Amino acid sequence: xxxxxxxxxxxxxxxxxxxxxxxxxxxxxxxxxxxxxxxxxxxxxxxxxxxxxxxxxxxxxxxxxxxxxxxxxxxxxxxxxxxxxxxxxxxxxxxxxxxxxxxxxxxxxxxxxxxxxxxxxxxxxxxxxxxxxxxxxxxxxxxxxxxxxxxxxxxxxxxxxxxxxxxxxxxxxxxxxxxxxxxxxxxxxxxxxxxxxxxxxxxxxxxxxxxxxxxxxxxxxxxxxxxxxxxxxxxxxxxxxxxxxxxxxxxxxxxxxxxxxxxxxxxxxxxxxxxxxxxxxxxxxxxxxxxxxxxxxxxxxxxxxxxxxxxxxxxxxxxxxxxxxxxxxxxxxxxxxxxxxxxxxxxx
Amino acid sequence: xxxxxxxxxxxxxxxxxxxxxxxxxxxxxxxxxxxxxxxxxxxxxxxxxxxxxxxxxxxxxxxxxxxxxxxxxxxxxxxxxxxxxxxxxxxxxxxxxxxxxxxxxxxxxxxxxxxxxxxxxxxxxxxxxxxxxxxxxxxxxxxxxxxxxxxxxxxxxxxxxxxxxxxxxxxxxxxxxxxxxxxxxxxxxxxxxxxxxxxxxxxxxxxxxxxxxxxxxxxxxxxxxxxxxxxxxxxxxxxxxxxxxxxxxxxxxxxxxxxxxxxxxxxxxxxxxxxxxxxx
Numbered sequence: 001x002x003x004x005x006x007x008x009x010x011x012x013x014x015x016x017x018x019x020x021x022x023x024x025x026x027x028x029x030x031x032x033x034x035x036x037x038x039x040x041x042x043x044x045x046x047x048x049x050x051x052x053x054x055x056x057x058x059x060x061x062x063x064x065x066x067x068x069x070x071x072x073x074x075x076x077x078x079x080x081x082x083x084x085x086x087x088x089x090x091x092x093x094x095x096x097x098x099x100x101x102x103x104x105x106x107x108x109x110x111x112x113x114x115x116x117x118x119x120x121x122x123x124x125x126x127x128x129x130x131x132x133x134x135x136x137x138x139x140x141x142x143x144x145x146x147x148x149x150x151x152x153x154x155x156x157x158x159x160x161x162x163x164x165x166x167x168x169x170x171x172x173x174x175x176x177x178x179x180x181x182x183x184x185x186x187x188x189x190x191x192x193x194x195x196x197x198x199x200x201x202x203x204x205x206x207x208x209x210x211x212x213x214x215x216x217x218x219x220x221x222x223x224x225x226x227x228x229x230x231x232x233x234x235x236x237x238x239x240x241x242x243x244x245x246x247x248x249x250x251x252x253x254x255x256x257x258x259x260x261x262x263x264x265x266x267x268x269x270x271x272x273x274x275x276x277x278x279x280x281x282x283x284x285x286x287x288x289x290x291x292x293x294x295x296x297x298x299x300x301x302x303x304x305x306x307x308x309x310x311x312x313x314x315x316x317x318x319x320x321x322x323x324x325x326x327x328x329x330x331x332x333x334x335x336x337x338x339x340x341x342x343x344x345x346x347x348x
Numbered sequence: 349x350x351x352x353x354x355x356x357x358x359x360x361x362x363x364x365x366x367x368x369x370x371x372x373x374x375x376x377x378x379x380x381x382x383x384x385x386x387x388x389x390x391x392x393x394x395x396x397x398x399x400x401x402x403x404x405x406x407x408x409x410x411x412x413x414x415x416x417x418x419x420x421x422x423x424x425x426x427x428x429x430x431x432x433x434x435x436x437x438x439x440x441x442x443x444x445x446x447x448x449x450x451x452x453x454x455x456x457x458x459x460x461x462x463x464x465x466x467x468x469x470x471x472x473x474x475x476x477x478x479x480x481x482x483x484x485x486x487x488x489x490x491x492x493x494x495x496x497x498x499x500x501x502x503x504x505x506x507x508x509x510x511x512x513x514x515x516x517x518x519x520x521x522x523x524x525x526x527x528x529x530x531x532x533x534x535x536x537x538x539x540x541x542x543x544x545x546x547x548x549x550x551x552x553x554x555x556x557x558x559x560x561x562x563x564x565x566x567x568x569x570x571x572x573x574x575x576x577x578x579x580x581x582x583x584x585x586x587x588x589x590x591x592x593x594x595x596x597x598x599x600x601x602x603x604x605x606x607x608x609x610x611x612x613x614x615x616x617x618x619x620x621x622x623x624x625x626x627x628x
Binding site: 015018058060080081082083085086088090092093094096097098099107108111112155156159 | 505506509510512513514515516517518519520523527528530533534
């Protein structure tokens with residue numbers, strides 16, 4: 001399979017900002033390097049500039065004056081998308097309704113003026129890779145969402161692009177299909193070793209696919225890191241709250257630890273902290289007050305299937321979230337004793 | 349149940365009544381064209397005499413009308429399709445204004461447009477006596493039908509993203525236009541072309557003023573025949589016109605069938621345009 005991608009490409013953005021004609025600042029000046037073969041995920045809520053960044057890399061948008069885009073060491077800033085030799089998968093797939101599946105997949109080859117017989121071979125190869133050989137002669141409006149997704153990927157990869165850009169490719173699909181295709185795309189990208197930039201607002205997708213994740217908000221990069229870094233060492237309050245669920249307690253650092261309204265946490269780090277953050281999975285429920293660091297009252301309980309999610313009032317602004325047993329959870333109104341794993345504590 | 353049946357019966361009755369009201373004159377006209385003596389009635393016997401007479405005397409107007417209609421389709425295709433594409437892509441308010449302005453030749457009475465054309469270009473060389481003069485009038489009148497019809501289809505597809513998709517696969521503007529844009533507006537282009545063809549063929553208002561004795565079109569000849577010859581001859585002429593136009597209309601319907609969803613838009617546009625043209 002790796003023969004599909006002759007040579008992976010490294011991509012570099014240098015001082016790329018984007019202001020739209022109506023004056024909207026979509027992207028603040030951005031410097032970014034993507035190494036060859038890497039899968040980079042741009043993650044953030046809508047309007048955060050992630051799609052704009054992707055379109056700058058694709059050549060669908062031009063950066064403001066001064067910004068430059070490099071493919072390896074070549075400056076491609078002024079090149080249009082036609083000349084950048086990248087594969088792109090659009091959120092709406094952008095499949096051509098006037099062509100069959102096979103014609104869609106072969107369109108890039110037709111533009112390259114590849115001999116017909118070679119085109120046929122390549123098309124069959126791509127359809128086989130995406131396991132949609134049976135659909136070759138279908139019209140696009142005869143395909144399901146998941147099938148369209150596969151055709152779009154096959155079409156983008158057929159020309160053996162230097163890099164693959166995906167703009168929210170799974171957003172239009174229902175949850176089950178999204179999970180299945182996520183796994184499939186992950187395997188595909190790993191086996192191809194192609195440089196990939198993947199835009200999504202879904203953190204689970206980002207975690208599963210990305211070698212590195214860039215979290216963006218309001219046209220700015222909040223944090224760049226591996227999924228583990230982003231999850232366990234969020235660089236800002238925004239990242240902490242955007243990725244997964246996060247509990248927050250206000251208090252002061254005392255000789256005993258971090259003291260808050262619900263108790264005292266084991267805090268031996270130097271420096272001042274006005275609030276600490278920790279994830280629900282780092283909270284454990286203990287049976288007696290003797291070992292408890294925090295005390296609270298269960299306010300609400302949600303059965304999630306594999307666990308129960310408790311909202312616990314600890315006298316702070318917002319209740320904290322605690323994970324509990326699926327079969328015999330604590331009752332609402334019950335007093336709860338908790339400990340927090342010291343490694344799970346963060347301050348920002 | 350009984351109530352619904354009565355209601356259905358009444359609706360059917362009204363429908364049949366309206367159809368009879370509209371179709372009967374046409375049927376009579378056809379029969380008149382095939383009858384030996386209309387005032388005597390069918391007893392006088394059926395004949396093709398009048399049809400042949402019309403063919404002998406007026407076949408040049410028929411060929412001219414077909415020729416002008418085809419030329420009109422050609423010109424509106426060349427101008428109208430790119431115009432619709434540009435209007436669709438252009439976000440400016442100016443584009444919306446232009447779109448509205450395009451409809452003016454339909455809203456303004458054909459006679460007024462024709463007078464303006466004659467006043468302005470009547471003295472240009474031999475233009476006044478050329479069939480091209482009529483073609484210009486017809487293009488003015490039919491262009492909005494082509495543009496609107498293509499625009500309606502364009503409004504129903506996300507052409508911008510499709511083009512970006514094409515570009516990402518290396519296609520340049522020309523390739524995108526011919527591989528992606530045109531095939532995806534095929535429905536609108538076909539509908540527009542047939543509409544232009546039939547409208548041009550039947551156009552009388554403007555042509556009445558624009559024509560010269562050497563550039564008579566079918567509808568003008570028809571008016572002549574009714575005004576100066578026997579009723580049977582005029583009717584035979586009408587019959588010939590039907591023979592030409594009905595297949596076209598049927599074809600239009602046939603094209604409208606397969607992709608109902610996209611066509612609803614086109615039909616809405618057509619209804620608006622027709623009601624506007626009825627005003628003039």
